[in-house]
Amino acid sequence: MKINDVILKTVVKGVVLIILTLSIYLFLSGHHTPGGGFIGGLVMASAFVLLFLTYDVETVSEGIPISFKKMSAVGVLISVSSATFPIFLGQPFLSQSFGYFDLPIFGKTELATVTIFEAGIALTVVGVVVNIILSISEGSNKWKA
Amino acid sequence: MLFFYIVLPLFVAVGITLISSKIRRDLIGWVAFSVPVILFALFARHIPSIASSESIQTTFSWIPTYGIDLTFILDGLSLIFVLLITGVGALVILYSIFYLSPTDSFTHFYTYLLLFMTAMLGVVLSDSIIVLYVFWELTSISSFLLIAFWFHRKNSRNGAIKSLLITMTGGFAMLAGFLMLHVMTGSFSVRTILTELPQLTEHALFYPAMALVLLGAFTKSAQFPFHIWLPDAMEAPTPVSAYLHSATMVKAGIYLIARFTPGFGGDMYWFWVITAVGLVTLFWGSFNAVRQNDLKALLAFSTISQLGLIMTLLGIGSAAANVTGEAKALYTFALFTALFHLVNHSTFKGALFMVVGIVDHQVGTRDLRRLGGLMRFLPITFGLAIIGSFSMAGLPLFNGFLSKEMFLTAVLSVSELPIPGGAQLGWFIVLVAWAASLFTFVYSMILVFRTFTGRPIIDEEYKIPQEASVGMLIPPSILATLVIGLFFFPTILSDYLLKPAIDVLVDGGSALAPDIYAWHGFNTELYLTVAIIALGSLAYFLLKKWRPYYQYIPSEWSFNNLFRKTLSGYERLGERVTTRYMNGNLPSYFLYIFSFFIIAVGVTWFVVDPIAVTFDSPSSITVYEGLLAVVMAAAAVAILFAQSRLTAILLNGVLGFSIAIFFVFFRAPDLALTQLVIEAVTTVLFLVCFNYLPEWKVEKLSVTKKVRNGLIAILGGLTVTIVGLAVNNYSKFESISSYYEGSYELAGGRNIVNAILGDFRAFDTMLEGLVLFIAGIGVFTLIRMRQKKGAEPRENQ
Numbered sequence: 018m019k020i021n022d023v024i025l026k027t028v029v030k031g032v033v034l035i036i037l038t039l040s041i042y043l044f045l046s047g048h049h050t051p052g053g054g055f056i057g058g059l060v061m062a063s064a065f066v067l068l069f070l071t072y073d074v075e076t077v078s079e080g081i082p083i084s085f086k087k088m089s090a091v092g093v094l095i096s097v098s099s100a101t102f103p104i105f106l107g108q109p110f111l112s113q114s115f116g117y118f119d120l121p122i123f124g125k126t127e128l129a130t131v132t133i134f135e136a137g138i139a140l141t142v143v144g145v146v147v148n149i150i151l152s153i154s155e156g157s158n159k160w161k162a
Numbered sequence: 163m164l165f166f167y168i169v170l171p172l173f174v175a176v177g178i179t180l181i182s183s184k185i186r187r188d189l190i191g192w193v194a195f196s197v198p199v200i201l202f203a204l205f206a207r208h209i210p211s212i213a214s215s216e217s218i219q220t221t222f223s224w225i226p227t228y229g230i231d232l233t234f235i236l237d238g239l240s241l242i243f244v245l246l247i248t249g250v251g252a253l254v255i256l257y258s259i260f261y262l263s264p265t266d267s268f269t270h271f272y273t274y275l276l277l278f279m280t281a282m283l284g285v286v287l288s289d290s291i292i293v294l295y296v297f298w299e300l301t302s303i304s305s306f307l308l309i310a311f312w313f314h315r316k317n318s319r320n321g322a323i324k325s326l327l328i329t330m331t332g333g334f335a336m337l338a339g340f341l342m343l344h345v346m347t348g349s350f351s352v353r354t355i356l357t358e359l360p361q362l363t364e365h366a367l368f369y370p371a372m373a374l375v376l377l378g379a380f381t382k383s384a385q386f387p388f389h390i391w392l393p394d395a396m397e398a399p400t401p402v403s404a405y406l407h408s409a410t411m412v413k414a415g416i417y418l419i420a421r422f423t424p425g426f427g428g429d430m431y432w433f434w435v436i437t438a439v440g441l442v443t444l445f446w447g448s449f450n451a452v453r454q455n456d457l458k459a460l461l462a463f464s465t466i467s468q469l470g471l472i473m474t475l476l477g478i479g480s481a482a483a484n485v486t487g488e489a490k491a492l493y494t495f496a497l498f499t500a501l502f503h504l505v506n507h508s509t510f511k512g513a514l515f516m517v518v519g520i521v522d523h524q525v526g527t528r529d530l531r532r533l534g535g536l537m538r539f540l541p542i543t544f545g546l547a548i549i550g551s552f553s554m555a556g557l558p559l560f561n562g563f564l565s566k567e568m569f570l571t572a573v574l575s576v577s578e579l580p581i582p583g584g585a586q587l588g589w590f591i592v593l594v595a596w597a598a599s600l601f602t603f604v605y606s607m608i609l610v611f612r613t614f615t616g617r618p619i620i621d622e623e624y625k626i627p628q629e630a631s632v633g634m635l636i637p638p639s640i641l642a643t644l645v646i647g648l649f650f651f652p653t654i655l656s657d658y659l660l661k662p663a664i665d666v667l668v669d670g671g672s673a674l675a676p677d678i679y680a681w682h683g684f685n686t687e688l689y690l691t692v693a694i695i696a697l698g699s700l701a702y703f704l705l706k707k708w709r710p711y712y713q714y715i716p717s718e719w720s721f722n723n724l725f726r727k728t729l730s731g732y733e734r735l736g737e738r739v740t741t742r743y744m745n746g747n748l749p750s751y752f753l754y755i756f757s758f759f760i761i762a763v764g765v766t767w768f769v770v771d772p773i774a775v776t777f778d779s780p781s782s783i784t785v786y787e788g789l790l791a792v793v794m795a796a797a798a799v800a801i802l803f804a805q806s807r808l809t810a811i812l813l814n815g816v817l818g819f820s821i822a823i824f825f826v827f828f829r830a831p832d833l834a835l836t837q838l839v840i841e842a843v844t845t846v847l848f849l850v851c852f853n854y855l856p857e858w859k860v861e862k863l864s865v866t867k868k869v870r871n872g873l874i875a876i877l878g879g880l881t882v883t884i885v886g887l888a889v890n891n892y893s894k895f896e897s898i899s900s901y902y903e904g905s906y907e908l909a910g911g912r913n914i915v916n917a918i919l920g921d922f923r924a925f926d927t928m929l930e931g932l933v934l935f936i937a938g939i940g941v942f943t944l945i946r947m948r949q950k951k952g953a954e955p956r957e958n959q
Contacts, residue, residue: 043835047913047916047920048910048911048912048913048916049911049912049913050912050913051831051832051835051913051915052832052835052913052916053832053913053915053916053919053920054919054920055836055919055927056832056835056836056839059836059839059840059843060839062843063839063842063843063846066843066846070846086938086939086942089934089935089938090935092931092935093931093932093935096927096928096931097928097932100924100925100928104222104223104224104232105222107222107223109223109224109225109226110224110225110925111924111925111928113909113920113921113924115909115910115911127910129909129910129911131909131911131920131921131924134920134924134927134928135916135920137931138927138928138931141931141934141935142931142934144935144938145934145935145937145938146843148938148941148942149847149937149938149941149942150843150846150847150850152941152942152945152946153847153850153851153854153941153945154850155945155946
């Protein structure tokens, strides 16, 4: 029997957009309100997982040509190197700093180096979660065949 | 600045991997080649200032709380090593561009090689023992990767594992020794430790620390009986053997001992252990080199022997610390010779490895039984081989002659030691050293004449070999030029590199350092050399008569066999123990986990500090909370009676989501969010795992097992409940939450949870990210790289 999943596919297209927006919002809002790198990454990963569930792996990888393995590696690299960087400025390992700036549209905005570190964590989470689910699901397909 | 020198190869290595698919492959080699060339020039700029006994220092604080800093110091001793690492490194990379075959991965090769370069530079420049240790292990890891470069060959993999096991065991021992040194002196700085050590000879940890540090050095420098990994490491591509396993990495142990000489030197045990181990290694290496038929194995044993020679000299020279006057000059002479021979060995052995590589590359074999008469076809290579091996044999006109003569002088001086029986022992040492030199002469001759003279062994497969390309000939030619150049102008080396280095080892050493002369007049050393040449030539011509006797040495008694047996014994034991409890049955794993939890948390807490559970001021329970608790309990009970796996998973989901709602009730939005998303992702994970899971069936258990399981379940639940209730009244430690209340001032964030994750305890978060990444890679490899049924193991494909 051929499953008719037009409704699912249509809904997912919209929903994924919302989830991705939410994930970016969560990621950026983490400094003062609930959210942060880990949750943001997790939500973004769930959006990708939803896409992979609805469409098949080939279609999604064609549309989003991202290697999630590389993504997780880049994430680790970013968080570790952002942690190492302060050493060169004579600060201890993992020092974070923040400041307030007047930006054109946002007004007075706080910018913190911790965001870079969190971005690394978020990328790691997205990469690892998607990668694990993808490898298990592909492995199980082979298992059947 | 030094720090940037060290990490430059690492950065280029990372860069190479990132852009490798975009550029031509030989370009990768040239990019890698530029790194040691630049570094050599940068380090060479410091020669004049180091020669006027200055040193260059760079410090970054790493873990200031524990006093661990990234301090790097370039002094005379380090300078010799960094010049060797970058100089030989440049030649080897140039050579390898032409050596590697088109099927080899340039990216991997040069990434590993540059990684090694960073590690090795770090070892010789670090002042902190912890940083030194980290780089030390990194050399082992990069060596492992390079030995196993042709990983489809079983021998390569075995050689790599063997070298890793032996050098890492030594490395761990060294770490323990370093920690003892830290306990003794309270410092992590090598310089501080060295100044304080001579006053601490009475300390209980003095000898344990010494033994452990020596263990690290001996394993790394392939000293008897740990030398067995080096011949097996010859499975690596020849440029790697030339670089890591003769010129640099195996000299890390030498470096370590030289570095610690001012601290431990003067102690009699240090003197005798190093001298004895060095002598045994010197003899055993050269004795075994003669019997080898594989040219690289011959060179491996020769390297072992030469490392033993340098080690012996360091051992003899270590006595310089606690004597004065003429004796001090004598021992300083030995140390000086050690450094001199270190440089010489790198030049001639590097050249010889490259020569053997050329033979292997052009002829297709390096088996002595199938070689012969190559002089006609490879004339330039033949010339280089002559220069290299004659220097190794200690013949005049080559730098090996100078250091060999000085070695004999140093060995002769041992008999003048003021200890009982010193004279007899001294002569015994001279005898061993002389015999080892005799064997050295013989295998040097075998290397040249068996390969290049005589008649070529022509069979069906024989192709007439061509002389190697210019790119492969230039690097060994440069080394050969050095071999001859150092014979005629040793003073340049001595003044600019050796004397500044000897100052590091011995206070005021450069004033005592000898001048190097080729001609000493007629003395004992010269007679010994003449005897070596005469008897050695005789032995070489009679080789067929006495070499067969080697086969009577029983192979069961070798250290190789011991190593193999120990390893397989450990494997069997480990397997037996592990299969005992790892039976693949998930419920029994839960049994272990919960039993451990009950004992570790419940019982311990009960015994150590009886828990007080009071219901003094309970907060009121709202209707919603009560309802939710009932729902959760109902779901938990229902799981027990679930008839299908899907029902169980859904009920489990009910539990998870209920917990998330609890987090909302208790105003923990971060936790609630995380829990919600995790629940969703876990459910998906369950779905994709469905195919792997076996059929759902209710287990038939005996009554006793049921009672046991029930008991553990109840006790586990009870422990959690009691702990949860008791936490409220626990007052053993002060609450740490007040510390985090300053998150807005300290970290600029109002969300305390994230301030903790990203700032206060960011180290945990960083490592968790790393662990997550490793786990992801693990899942990927376990599932995707799984071996198909009946297929050949992946590593052999």
